[in-house]
Amino acid sequence: MDSVGVAAAAAPDAGPGPAWQSKCPWGAPNTTSISCSLADVMSEQLAKELQLEEENAAFPEVVAVAEGPFITGENIDTSSDLMLAQMLQMEFDREYDAQLRREEKKINGDSKVSISFENYRKVHPYDSDSSEDEVDWQDTRHDPYRADKPTTTPRRGFIGKGKDITTKHDEVVCGRKNTARMENFAPEFQVGDGIGMDLKLSNQVFNALKQHAYSEERRSARLHEKKEHSTAEKAVDPKTRLLLYKMVNAGMLETITGCISTGKESVVFHAYGGKSATEDKVIPPECAIKVFKTTLNEFKNRDKYIKDDYRFKDRFSKLNPRKIIRMWAEKEMHNLTRMQNAGIPCPQVVILKKHVLVMSFIGKDQIPAPKLKDVTLGSEDMKKAYYQTLNMMQQLYRECNLVHADLSEYNMLWHDGKVWLIDVSQSVEPTHPHGLEFLFRDCRNVAQFFQKGGVAEALNERELFNAVSGLNITADNEVDFQAEIEALEKMNEDHVQNHGKKLSTFSSDGDPPIYDE
Ligand code: ADP
Ligand code: MN
Numbered sequence: 001m002d003s004v005g006v007a008a009a010a011a012p013d014a015g016p017g018p019a020w021q022s023k024c025p026w027g028a029p030n031t032t033s034i035s036c037s038l039a040d041v042m043s044e045q046l047a048k049e050l051q052l053e054e055e056n057a058a059f060p061e062v063v064a065v066a067e068g069p070f071i072t073g074e075n076i077d078t079s080s081d082l083m084l085a086q087m088l089q090m091e092f093d094r095e096y097d098a099q100l101r102r103e104e105k106k107i108n109g110d111s112k113v114s115i116s117f118e119n120y121r122k123v124h125p126y127d128s129d130s131s132e133d134e135v136d137w138q139d140t141r142h143d144p145y146r147a148d149k150p151t152t153t154p155r156r157g158f159i160g161k162g163k164d165i166t167t168k169h170d171e172v173v174c175g176r177k178n179t180a181r182m183e184n185f186a187p188e189f190q191v192g193d194g195i196g197m198d199l200k201l202s203n204q205v206f207n208a209l210k211q212h213a214y215s216e217e218r219r220s221a222r223l224h225e226k227k228e229h230s231t232a233e234k235a236v237d238p239k240t241r242l243l244l245y246k247m248v249n250a251g252m253l254e255t256i257t258g259c260i261s262t263g264k265e266s267v268v269f270h271a272y273g274g275k276s277a278t279e280d281k282v283i284p285p286e287c288a289i290k291v292f293k294t295t296l297n298e299f300k301n302r303d304k305y306i307k308d309d310y311r312f313k314d315r316f317s318k319l320n321p322r323k324i325i326r327m328w329a330e331k332e333m334h335n336l337t338r339m340q341n342a343g344i345p346c347p348q349v350v351i352l353k354k355h356v357l358v359m360s361f362i363g364k365d366q367i368p369a370p371k372l373k374d375v376t377l378g379s380e381d382m383k384k385a386y387y388q389t390l391n392m393m394q395q396l397y398r399e400c401n402l403v404h405a406d407l408s409e410y411n412m413l414w415h416d417g418k419v420w421l422i423d424v425s426q427s428v429e430p431t432h433p434h435g436l437e438f439l440f441r442d443c444r445n446v447a448q449f450f451q452k453g454g455v456a457e458a459l460n461e462r463e464l465f466n467a468v469s470g471l472n473i474t475a476d477n478e479v480d481f482q483a484e485i486e487a488l489e490k491m492n493e494d495h496v497q498n499h500g501k502k503l504s505t506f507s508s509d510g511d512p513p514i515y516d517e
Helices: 003-010 021-024 036-043 044-058 081-107 171-184 204-230 233-236 238-249 297-307 308-315 321-342 379-398 435-452 461-469 478-499
Strands: 252-264 266-275 286-292 349-353 355-360 410-415 418-419
Touching: 204 252, 204 418, 238 252, 238 286, 238 349, 238 355, 286 321, 321 349, 321 355, 321 379, 321 478, 379 418, 379 435, 379 461, 435 461, 435 478
Parallel strands: none
Antiparallel strands: 252 266, 266 286, 286 355, 349 355, 410 418
16 A cells, blocks of 8 residues: 555545545645643633633633623614625515516526526525535636726727827827726725716826725724724624524514624524514523634534544534534534433523524623632532532433533533533534543533532542433543543444444434524
8 A cells, every 4th residue: 555545544534535625725724633631622711711811812802791682573683784784785685586587487497598697686696595505715707896897098099090199198088088997996985876878087186085995994994903803893794693683583582682792603692582573482581692603614624523422423524614603503403402401500592593593691781690710609508519410410410311511611501509500512422433532521520510519428529420420430540440441432433333233313313403504
């Protein structure tokens, strides 16, 4: 076997890979894997620390949480008329295209020869919801917005013959040329319809306009930079905004007040629930909206949760990155539903739309419940919290058939005198190839937190692992314990290999339908 063959065989993950990798305009992702321990990948604490460091360096100023309504029924972020216009335009274009398609169908009927209105379509394929495949910005199809330029004199400086000759200094030609040159101003610069009309602009006026346009351009660049650094702007792209706006418009949400948290993989907003007439379920008075970020960098690390999860295994390989991110949202929804059914205190799923998950808000009056790491509990409450956590871990494992896989004081909220579990997009079933390792890590976090918090009764990580899993691993030190866990996982994997896959189904969960187009 040649060396290429060996390399390919040794690193199955670095094989030809999905098509999007080779098509990606940023080039294929670097597949030389950086070696890091499972603990590193899993550690939310480490992630938070790294992120804080990064953010402090990039954005020294902390952006205040919830500065006024973000999106409301009457005004969707009127601070940005441009955004509003873009969203309305997008909607309009989509409807226009749908109409075109209907016309096309009507005209063509069963005829063997058909005509196409393709060139009249408005929505750029990138923005089209119906196109599930990623279309890159290089797409150079007819741009319906491009105005036809008025004719100007060629380079040689004159046109015509004999006494009909006109030079480039001709007032009329020059005026038209000036008008045409306005096209080079920044796109935000309002030049009116002059370009399309036969407008002649004197040199003086043109120069004044040019000066103004350039200073405007610099100003808007500064503004843009500022905006980029604000939490909300970083959080959502126009498509997500439109999605949120639609939820408000449909009456599902009353107001989106602002951002509660921006993490590496998600941004969470607070919203007041609306009185949706169409859905038969009651919408909680306050909601949390978790928007899974559609930039992929941070998700690469987490592939292993989903890739090895048999529930998603078959689908994973065929998906484009955007769909994979939707899958995280979907996973969180399914996991929350299982937990809800088992009576574990956790957010209740309201609706899932693409990469946006709406759930009930844990907290009150826009103030989210504090994380366990941020709250100071008296010793009685601490003890209560511990026993409740132990109970929930057992329920999660036995009744929901789940391992949280990111359980720590960062993902437990203290609300109404009890602990609430959140952030379960990465949760897996215990039979996941790394499920027991994940559980052990959860146990370590929980044991350490409560032991440090002074709960004398708190089991150590190994005792906790056995108590939750019902297994009886007897190793009395961490290294041996870990080794036994891995041996068990291997045994289970071999079993799966030999006896075929487990049946993959969500149907037994009683999960709500996915409200996705
Ligand atoms: P991640 O840690 O992946 O960014 P989380 O689901 O943990 O995402 O959400 C981030 C933060 O947002 C949480 O720590 C919590 O403070 C807040 N949060 C998330 N969901 C809710 C909710 N349903 N109610 C109240 N606060 C929430
Ligand atoms: Mn979290």
